[in-house]
Amino acid sequence: MYRFLLTPRWWGINVFVLLAIPFCVFMGSWQLSRFEDRVDDHRTATEQAASGHEHAARPLDSMLPVDKSTSGRRVTASGRYAGQLLVPDRELDGKRGFYVLALLRTDSGKALPVVRGWLPGTADPAKAPAPPAGEVTVTGALQASETPGDNGVSAQGGLPAGQTAAISSASLVNLVPDRLYDAWITLDKGDSGMKAVPASAPGGTGLDLKAFQNLGYTGEWFVFAGFVVFMWFRLLRREIEFQRDAALGLVPEEPDREPVPSG
Structure with a gap:
């Protein structure tokens, strides 16, 4: 058959x-x-971002460029603040507010974007405390440049002067006169009563x-x-x-x- x-x-x-x-x-x-x-990448990146404060801070230049192994790690850098911008429409603890972003001009002549902290409400320059004067040393979590769509980053344009939608060298190059690091840091402790912004996992490691x-x-x-x-x-x-x-x-x-x- x-x-x-x-x-x-x-x-x-x-x-x-x-x-x-x-x-x-x-x-x-x-x-x-x-x-x-x-x-696995998401789990590893999340754990690294959460436990980054447990590691000793290392010099900024020794941790560049930012990749999956260095994102969220604590770094230290010295210089003078040379300008400040606001990053609107950022959420923290379920509330809307804005980041206070200062540009730290290092001895190399390049500027490092530093998120000094978060404030609730709308992006109002009058609410943002001025950055400290003189030579400062900052310590915070190293982060890769943002891209629209990652971690709530907006792609909107036409913002008022002194504001930026994304923390990235591509977005800041036309707003500041200095050469920029292709990275930024968020301080361990917020300046002047601002809330510290926690480090986030690098792009491409989430369950997207x-x-x-x-x-x-x-x-x-x-x-x-x-x-x-x-x-x-x-x-x-x-x-x-x-x-x-x-x-x-x-x-x-x-x-x-x-x-x-x-x-």
Whole structure:
């Protein structure tokens, strides 16, 4: 009854099934591993950002450039404050407010963006305490430049003078005269009664849309594998039923077609 499995048609079907199932399982497993890697990265980055204050502060230049291993680590830098900006629409402890961002001009001649703290309400220059005068040494958590869409960063433009939507060298280059570090720090303790801004995990390590896309693709590939198996058994069952009907003479013969007269 199963001799039909040796026909060329069924050889083709069987080879396709034998290749398709391992391929679908492999792709599903690969997408699952991508999701698990993102979960591990998120966990590691979150723990690093939360425990960064437990490590001794190191000189700023020794921790650059910022990457997954240095983001959230405590650094120290010295210089003089040379200007201050406000970063509006930032949330802390469930309340809306703004960051007070000062530019620390270091001995290298480059300016380091320093988040001195957070204040509630709207971004009002009158509410922001002036930065300390003279030489200062700051200590805080190292952070990578922000990009719109990360950690609530707005992409809005047309802000009033003295404000910026994102803390990044690309956004600040037209607002300050100095060369900028491609990084910023948030102080361990807020200046002048401001609340300290906690360090955040670096971009690309969160459970974002891409992570859940990997999880969705995992399910799709395993469903494809199951669908291939289901269709193979369905075709097999139909072929067996056809063979039984043919053996019992239940398969109607196709009537001969009459020749179509030419001309």
